[in-house]
Amino acid sequence: MPHGLDHIVHAVRDLDAAAEFYRRAGFTIGARNRHAWGTHNRIVQLKRCYIEILEVAEPEKIVPHGARSFSFGAFNQDFLAHREGFSMLILNSSNAADDARSFEAAGIGGFKVFDFGREGTKPDGTPVKLAFSLAFASDPASPNLRFAVCQHHFPENFWDPAFQTHANGTKAVPGAVMVADNPADHHIFLKAFTGVTDLNSSSIGVKARTENGDIEIMEQVAFRGQFGISPEVAGEGMTLPALRFEVADIAPVEALHRQNEIASQRHAGRLVIPPDFAHGATLIFEPPKQG
The missing domain is CATH 3.10.180.10 (2,3-Dihydroxybiphenyl 1,2-Dioxygenase, domain 1)
Known part of the structure; x- marks a missing residue:
């Protein structure tokens, strides 16, 4: 299952x-x-x-x-x-x-x-x-x-x-994002761990879609293109640099961050808090997917 x-x-x-x-x-x-x-x-x-x-x-x-x-x-x-x-x-x-x-x-x-x-x-x-x-x-x-x-x-x-109930309006985590030099090297592990046998592969990486969020592995360059952050890679294999958060509208989240002196930045329709501010993590706020 x-x-x-x-x-x-x-x-x-x-x-x-x-x-x-x-x-x-x-x-x-x-x-x-x-x-x-x-x-x-x-x-x-x-x-x-x-x-x-x-x-x-x-x-x-x-x-x-x-x-x-x-x-x-x-x-x-x-x-x-x-x-x-x-x-x-x-x-x-x-x-x-x-x-x-x-x-x-x-x-x-x-x-x-x-x-x-x-x-x-x-x-x-x-x-x-x-x-x-x-x-x-x-x-x-x-x-x-x-x-x-x-x-x-x-x-x-x-x-x-x-x-x-959160002041930034976050309701759910639509996905966790891992990074590896070669995502395809980890597809056997990802299948066995998630129980998802039909992984989605693309030029960005490998993704397991589950009933409660996507678990994906990207190359460093793809992560940087998607989120505007160069993930730190420590040693071999996969790391887990980021979580994605779903919000109805990123504008009020951005306003809240400015009010509270949180250094988030916009990139490709998302609002991103970088790891040097978020205790080594990258937090990504995005609107719901259409359709």
Whole structure:
């Protein structure tokens, strides 16, 4: 079964500073959450997709990777030793255990399912139980980016329209954009990870269309032509420089950014916040597609 977007990990060195950036960019930000393994996060929730702003706040609690266990904390700690930005692409799952077996059979897995829970808080302050299961995947050619699918065990306690109302008018994430020297080199991984067997290939790159957003891989020159930004490439394989956000009209978003001193810029009908301002990420605001 194909997987759509679930969330993106935005690894940062200062969680509150990054949350303040997102607030000034027009997003509603959740409270600080703490993980037992040393990372803290704050959430930007959209329709069926969210951004997990993540800091390694308690490095003494980070556990190393095991033979068949992927350490979420250790990977992001290593990532932050070199850069800030989008470190993990996580898709949705209805059965993480089945997906873990599928990833292993396809040669992109081999990790134990990671189960965890924490207490969440509704907008009115009511505490609720949250629990998740993650099945991790790896593209050996892309050591600087990690992948997973996430099964929500209490989705009714997590997704909340009150957290999905944003001053910039963003309602959804129509896609995540990866960059690689040769996108076609990663099409086998992309098929196995997304479950989309019929990928769309063009001169721009390779794209998996899912029920919840496009997952595409572009060459650097194509990314620059589409968004006006030259993505930083660190090492081999794929990186995840950008997320796309759908807004009804980019003009009021631009006005909000100017008011809040956010250095966004127009390019090819889009409004783009560059990575040197957005803690290593590129945020792209665009109107809905016609037709």
